[in-house]
Amino acid sequence: MPEELSPLQQDVLDRYSKLANILHSLDDTLNEINTSSTESRTSPEEVINEMREIEIKIGLVGTLLKGSVYSFILQQKKQKQEQQQLQQ
Structure with a gap:
């Protein structure tokens, strides 16, 4: 008799399913890039340079x-301290 999944277990399975779909899509894209004609193919150096630029931007956003x-955390802490001082 199969047991019911908890909401957390179902959420984990859903996320794994979504990840699997994304990885399959990425694999399809990479296969498409690898099989494209050599005329439109970008050199590995150009791809690495573009990826480095993206990495820098992602690092900045992070x-x-x-x-x-x-x-935000510091502001909340300061507000709590001010409220505690007013209550005293």
Whole structure:
């Protein structure tokens, strides 16, 4: 008799399914790139340079996001301290 899945288990399975679909799509895209005509093929050096630019931009966005979250947490902590001082 199969057991019912908990919501967490179902969520994990759904995410794995979504990841599998994305990986299959990526594999199809890579196969398409590898089988494309040599005339339209981009050199590996150009691809690496473009990927490096994307990596730098993603790193910048990540840093900005971390800074924003840190600032938000500090603001909340300051507000709590001010509220505690007013209550005393």
